[in-house]
Amino acid sequence: MADKGTCKVNDCNHQVIAKGYCRKHFRLWKAGEMPKARYKTCTEEKCRKPRFHGGLCQEHYNAARGKKQEAAPAAPAATPAGA
Ligand SMILES: [Zn+2]
Ligand SMILES: [Zn+2]
Numbered sequence: 783m784a785d786k787g788t789c790k791v792n793d794c795n796h797q798v799i800a801k802g803y804c805r806k807h808f809r810l811w812k813a814g815e816m817p818k819a820r821y822k823t824c825t826e827e828k829c830r831k832p833r834f835h836g837g838l839c840q841e842h843y844n845a846a847r848g849k850k851q852e853a854a855p856a857a858p859a860a861t862p863a864g865a
Pocket of ligand 2: 824825826829830831838839840841842843
């Protein structure tokens with residue numbers, strides 16, 4: 783058989799159509815839903831969230847910091863505190 787092999791997604795054994803992905807995962811890849819797509823994703827295993835800082839998503843970044851802060855500072859610092 784001269785097929786291209788199977789999808790590089792670990793749990794997927796479907797036949798590759800492009801980029802090492804099967805049809806389903808290639809569609810996800812184009813939609814930016816797969817790792818190594820348009821944006822870098824969290825380095826935590828099984829986490830596909832966009833990176834926030836230090837290679838981690840916001841959730842894992844906060845966890846890695848030892849729960850020092852309950853919420854990340856999301857407010858823009860450039861905004862003057864009016865009144
Ligand atoms: Zn697949
Ligand atoms: Zn994460």
